[in-house]
Structures are given as structure tokens and as C-alpha cells.
Amino acid sequence: MASNLESEIYQQPAVLQRFLDEKAEGVARLAETIRADAPRFFVIAARGTSDNAATYAKYIFSAINGIPVALAMPSLYTLYNRPPNMHGGWVIGISQSGQSPDIQAVLEEARRQNVPTLTITNAADSPLAEVADHVISLAAGEEKSVAASKTYTAELMAIATLAAYLKGEQKLVAELERVSSHAETVLQEAPAVAGIARRFYQHDQLVVVSRGFNYCTTFEIALKIKELAYIAAQAYSSADFLHGPIALLEKGFPVLAVACAGMAQDKMRELIDELRPLAVEQALITNDEALLESTSGAVRLPAGVPEWLSPIISVIPGQLLALNLAIERGFDPDNPRGLRKVTLTI
Known part of the structure; x- marks a missing residue:
């Protein structure tokens, strides 16, 4: 019988399409409101998996909309009582449950400063939704697994949809319509992912690397592996990795690289070429044909996925990898130790 996590991973194509349909x-109307207000920046508050979605937003809103993004430091609002001046911007809270008090505190402070607020959540009746001026509901359905999967990709879809409508380019909106079919396609790579898990499961540490838009993907995959398989997975930008952490590597050290076609592609090729002489245990998630031809143990991403949307697709093999690693190591993916579905922090 499939675990809740596995079932929810496979629900993602339908969840992504439902978000667009419903x-x-x-979101298009909200984009008009934001555009009329002309914010100079966004401040985003999030924790855990949602914090990785916030990192995606940081790239997307900056690259597509030209709007700088800062990630809030909730401790300034709750522990130190030293909130910054947020006038001129919009404040966005991202939370699957909408219940974390420290994220709520950031939005409450924004309202005290008369700064517009937006919540992105799977719980439209949550405290975080109630405190916001505007709400984007993910409509992902109940997520029973402790480890987030469908709510994470739904968060990315919400962010991408808002960015596309803010930009007002029909080409970007049209590209959103193909995301669910790309998700369906990549799920067919499950056997290749299971093969990587069989190579990696005996290790107690590994590295996940990427660059650009998929920086968030490295952190989300590493988080899932830590949560479910109890492997000390570390996430890096390929650029940061070359500034010191590459010294960790020795023969047989497991490295997972996410290398999607696009502007970051050449830099990822350079890193992968640099790793080959080190004889590391390497696996790839990629739609780069040259890398697919030269590497055994690769998961093929669908061709034609736009780089800006690739994090929605490239994380799915990472979710499957974490699931398979947990199973190979004899752990229950639906009951990770020390974790609860809703974590309340102040």
C-alpha cells in the first residue's frame, strides 16, 4: 500500500492544473492591484519548506518583474521587537498551514505600518489568512504526509502565476498551462530515481548542487532527504560550492546535481566536469542532452521546460528520491521522527 507521501507526490499534476483552473x-486581479500600487520591493516571511518557496519568489519576482525581494527575519518581530520600516513595499507570508505565530507577527506589523499584505497558504481560514489584506489559496487539498510535497509545488505555481500576470506577457501565462503535463512526464522517471536511491542509501551525508532559479530546489531536496532518510544532505549553489565546500569531496562521496537547460546550464556543466576526476558518486536531474549522454544515473527532465518554471518540475524527482531513500534505509516516510505536520515557532 502506498504511503501518504507517495500518493501526494503523484497528485501533483492534478493539483497544479487545478490551481490554474480555479x-x-x-491571481490576475490581484496582479492588477499590485501593479497599480507599484511597490518598490517585496518582503517575504516563511519557514521550512515555505522558506524554500520564498527563495524561488526572490529569484522570480526579481528576474521577471524587476521587483527586489527581501526575506524577513521573524526574530526581529518576535524576540527583539525591532521590526524594520517596510513602507513602499508589500509583505507576503507563505505558509502551508497558515498557523506559525512568527510569520503572522511579520504580517501584523506590516498592517500596523499600513503596508499591504498577502498570504499564500493552503488554509484559507487560517490565522495568517485572516490577518492579510489579500489571500492566494493553494486549493491543494488536505496534505496528510508530514513532509510537504504537493503544497510546496503549489506554492511555486502560485508565485509563478502571480509573476506572469504581473509581467503581463501572454507567453509566460501560456507556459504555465504546460506545467502539469511536465509534472506528469517527470513522474515516469520513478524507476531511475529508485536506482539512484539504491546507490546512495548507505551514505550518511551527501551534497545537492544547482544554480540560479534552481537554488531553491537544492534546499528543498536536501530538506526532504534530512526529514525522511536522516541523511545529512547539504545544499549549495554551484558557485558557493567552489568557494570551499568542494574540499569535502573524496572518492565515492554522493553528489546530486540539478542541471536544467537555460542560462545556468553552462556553469553546471563546468562544475560537473570538475567533479569527474574526483570519482564522486554522482547523479543528475537534467534535461541537458549532453549531460544525459555522458552520465549514467541521470533522471531525465522533460524537454522544453522553461528555466523559470523548472523548479516546479525538478523538485519532484528529489521528492521521490527522499521517499526511496527512507524506504531503503528502513524508515516510515509518513512518520519522520521528531516532526509534526504543523510547527509553531515564535
């Missing part, structure tokens, strides 16, 4: 029109 929520895109409302």
Missing part, C-alpha cells in the same frame, strides 16, 4: 483569474 485560481488564475483571482
Whole structure:
């Protein structure tokens, strides 16, 4: 019998399409409101998996909309009582449950400063939704697994949809319509992912590397592996990795590289070429044909995925890898130790 996590991983194509079908029109109206307000920046508050979604937002809103993004430091609002001045911007809270008090505190402070607020959540009746001026509901359905999967990719879809409508380019909106089919395609790579898990499961540490838009993907995959398989997975930008952490590597050290076609592609090729002489245990998630031809143990991403949307697709093999690693190591993926579905921090 499939675990809740496995079932929810496979629900993602339908969840992503449902978001577009049910929520895109409302997001388009919200984009008009934001555009009329002309914010100079966004401040985003999030924790855990949602913090990785916030990192995606940081790239997307900056690259597509030209809007700088800062990630809030909730401790300034709750522990130190030293919130910054947020006038001129919008404050966005991202939380699957919408219940974390420290994220709520950031939005409450924004309202005290008369700064517009937006919540992105899977719980439209949550405290975080109630405190916000605007809400994007993910409509992902109940997520029973402790480890987030479908709510994470739904968060990315919400962010991408808002960025596309803010930009006002029909080409970007049209690209959103193909995301669910790309997700369906990549799920067919499950046997290749299981093969990587059989190579990696005996290790107690590994590295996940990427660059650019998929920086968030490295952190989300590493988080899932830590949560489910109890492997000390470390996430790096390929650029940061070359500034010191590469010294960790020795023969047989497991490295997972996410190398999607696009502007970051050449830099990832350079890193992978540099790793080959080190005889590391390497696996790839990629749609780069040259890398697919030269590497055994690769997961093929669908061709034609735009780089800006690739994090929604490239994380799915990472979710499957974490699931398979947990199973190979004899752990229950639905009951990770020390974790609860909703974590309340102040």
C-alpha cells in the first residue's frame, strides 16, 4: 500500500492544473492591484519548506518583474521587537498551514505600518489568512504526509502565476498551462530515481548542487532527504560550492546535481566536469542532452521546460528520491521522527 507521501507526490499534476483552473483569474486581479500600487520591493516571511518557496519568489519576482525581494527575519518581530520600516513595499507570508505565530507577527506589523499584505497558504481560514489584506489559496487539498510535497509545488505555481500576470506577457501565462503535463512526464522517471536511491542509501551525508532559479530546489531536496532518510544532505549553489565546500569531496562521496537547460546550464556543466576526476558518486536531474549522454544515473527532465518554471518540475524527482531513500534505509516516510505536520515557532 502506498504511503501518504507517495500518493501526494503523484497528485501533483492534478493539483497544479487545478490551481490554474480555479485560481488564475483571482491571481490576475490581484496582479492588477499590485501593479497599480507599484511597490518598490517585496518582503517575504516563511519557514521550512515555505522558506524554500520564498527563495524561488526572490529569484522570480526579481528576474521577471524587476521587483527586489527581501526575506524577513521573524526574530526581529518576535524576540527583539525591532521590526524594520517596510513602507513602499508589500509583505507576503507563505505558509502551508497558515498557523506559525512568527510569520503572522511579520504580517501584523506590516498592517500596523499600513503596508499591504498577502498570504499564500493552503488554509484559507487560517490565522495568517485572516490577518492579510489579500489571500492566494493553494486549493491543494488536505496534505496528510508530514513532509510537504504537493503544497510546496503549489506554492511555486502560485508565485509563478502571480509573476506572469504581473509581467503581463501572454507567453509566460501560456507556459504555465504546460506545467502539469511536465509534472506528469517527470513522474515516469520513478524507476531511475529508485536506482539512484539504491546507490546512495548507505551514505550518511551527501551534497545537492544547482544554480540560479534552481537554488531553491537544492534546499528543498536536501530538506526532504534530512526529514525522511536522516541523511545529512547539504545544499549549495554551484558557485558557493567552489568557494570551499568542494574540499569535502573524496572518492565515492554522493553528489546530486540539478542541471536544467537555460542560462545556468553552462556553469553546471563546468562544475560537473570538475567533479569527474574526483570519482564522486554522482547523479543528475537534467534535461541537458549532453549531460544525459555522458552520465549514467541521470533522471531525465522533460524537454522544453522553461528555466523559470523548472523548479516546479525538478523538485519532484528529489521528492521521490527522499521517499526511496527512507524506504531503503528502513524508515516510515509518513512518520519522520521528531516532526509534526504543523510547527509553531515564535
